[in-house]
Amino acid sequence: MGGTYTVTNIVIPEGESQVVWVKWHTPSSPQSVHISVSANKGSLNISSITASIVSLDGKDPPDPQANDRNDSFSMPSLPTNTQQTGNSWGVWSAEWYPVWVWHEDWDWIEDSGSPTGGHWKDNGEWIDEGYWNYSFTNYQAVLSAKISLLPDDKVWSAKGKQMPSAYGVKISVTSDMTASSSSSHITGAQTAVSYFPEFQYKTYWRHLAYSAGGEDSSFQFKNNIYSTYNRPVHFTPLWYPDGKYTVYTYLEDAWTPAGMLSMNLNDYVTIKGSVYNDWHIGPKLE
Numbered sequence: 001m002g003g004t005y006t007v008t009n010i011v012i013p014e015g016e017s018q019v020v021w022v023k024w025h026t027p028s029s030p031q032s033v034h035i036s037v038s039a040n041k042g043s044l045n046i047s048s049i050t051a052s053i054v055s056l057d058g059k060d061p062p063d064p065q066a067n068d069r070n071d072s073f074s075m076p077s078l079p080t081n082t083q084q085t086g087n088s089w090g091v092w093s094a095e096w097y098p099v100w101v102w103h104e105d106w107d108w109i110e111d112s113g114s115p116t117g118g119h120w121k122d123n124g125e126w127i128d129e130g131y132w133n134y135s136f137t138n139y140q141a142v143l144s145a146k147i148s149l150l151p152d153d154k155v156w157s158a159k160g161k162q163m164p165s166a167y168g169v170k171i172s173v174t175s176d177m178t179a180s181s182s183s184s185h186i187t188g189a190q191t192a193v194s195y196f197p198e199f200q201y202k203t204y205w206r207h208l209a210y211s212a213g214g215e216d217s218s219f220q221f222k223n224n225i226y227s228t229y230n231r232p233v234h235f236t237p238l239w240y241p242d243g244k245y246t247v248y249t250y251l252e253d254a255w256t257p258a259g260m261l262s263m264n265l266n267d268y269v270t271i272k273g274s275v276y277n278d279w280h281i282g283p284k285l286e
């Protein structure tokens with residue numbers, strides 16, 4: 001923090017404008033960062049930026065209990081956050097076209113031995129009177145993503161996407177950022193947060209674990225501290241009624257020079273019965 005970054009080779013024709021951007025590493029701790037912007041030529045649309053660094057951690061759901069109840073539960077509607085899956089921008093470039101013109105500079109050279117007493121000599125020079133040829137290149141970026149919610153591998157009684165309540169579900173979110181520009185213009189998606197119907201898609205959430213490869217990103221639940229096997233899961237509540245259990249995930253922080261791209265994603269498993277249906281209590285056999 002407190003450093004200076006300089007962007008050079010910015011091309012702006014007279015009367016036009018140009019987007020300018022930088023990539024930076026976000027501070028690891030929550031804070032407010034003041035960023036000043038200056039230019040030695042032209043004018044700026046904005047000269048001061050305040051970046052608020054916030055943490056999405058610390059809101060994991062509590063440990064589900066066997067005696068939890070929610071008799072007044074009603075199925076909530078899925079959230080619809082701002083979604084922007086594509087952006088376009090452009091960059092000016094310039095190429096110099098030389099036009100060489102001879103500029104005369106005649107000087108009288110005296111010469112006593114000459115019948116005329118001297119002669120004229122052109123001491124001129126070639127001067128490049130060329131011009132800049134400006135061109136504008138358009139770029140586009142598109143964010144695409146897939147989400148998969150399935151019973152955890154430890155749910156032995158699951159059948160495809162069907163499972164009893166009180167078991168864990170696993171999630172997989174994969175995203176891809178495709179652009180006509182070079183990778184220096186963009187980032188892949190960097191943040192995914194999942195919300196759950198038992199909390200009305202608010203109050204608690206899970207900030208997904210992130211891994212990246214170029215402009216591709218992948219996300220899954222972090223290891224659950226309440227999991228006996230330390231699995232990357234979210235546990236469905238025992239009381240959840242039969243039917244669809246839909247997890248909503250907001251994918252964001254995919255950046256372009258024209259702004260952020262984001263997506264609303266959701267997938268479901270079907271709840272049928274509960275963990276108690278997988279166990280039978282019978283008399284002890286002698």
